[in-house]
Amino acid sequence: MEIQSKLIKLGNYGCYFLSLLHQTNTPDSKILELYDYFVKKGFMDEECFIKDPVSIMKYLTGNNYTVEKTTSLPTDYEFAVYYWYNPTTKLHHFTLKDWDSLGNSNTRINGRIESYRIYRKKI
Numbered sequence: 001m002e003i004q005s006k007l008i009k010l011g012n013y014g015c016y017f018l019s020l021l022h023q024t025n026t027p028d029s030k031i032l033e034l035y036d037y038f039v040k041k042g043f044m045d046e047e048c049f050i051k052d053p054v055s056i057m058k059y060l061t062g063n064n065y066t067v068e069k070t071t072s073l074p075t076d077y078e079f080a081v082y083y084w085y086n087p088t089t090k091l092h093h094f095t096l097k098d099w100d101s102l103g104n105s106n107t108r109i110n111g112r113i114e115s116y117r118i119y120r121k122k123i
Contacts, residue, residue: 001046006035013048016094016117018101019081020053024060034060057119064122069115077118086111 001009010018010031017038021031038044043052043059050056057065065078073080084093086107092114093100093107100108 003032006032009047010035015048015101016050016081017044017048017056019094019096019099020050020056020060022099022101023079023081023096024057026060053117053119066120066122068118068120070118071115073116074118076120078121079119081117081119082113083115083117084108084111085114 014035017035018031021034026034035048038056038059039046041055043055044050053067054065057063057067080097082095082097084095084105084107085091086093088110089106091107091111093102093105093111094117095101095105095108102108
């Protein structure tokens with residue numbers, strides 16, 4: 001896939017992927033390299049659908065994680081990825097608690113949290 005096609009996919013669908021990279025302090029200069037690697041390994045597809053978040057986190061941090069999809073925040077977790085829904089636009093968007101890959105997305109501002117991806121480090 002050519003670079004412009006990759007950038008379009010990242011811009012349109014990469015919010016969960018970009019949230020994981022931001023959470024792990026991965027430099028922006030690594031985004032395309034990691035996109036290619038994770039697609040090649042099958043950890044995500046070309047439209048940035050995350051198939052194997054545990055393997056992505058292992059690669060980025062060297063640590064083992066568990067990931068749970070839930071509709072409420074538990075009291076014990078390392079971090080959460082928030083999944084937003086805007087009923088007016090019918091759009092979804094992933095963010096971290098205090099970080100949005102789009103800055104101030106309409107979905108986050110005018111939507112509601114539909115679910116969370118809860119990450120816990122395995123001991």
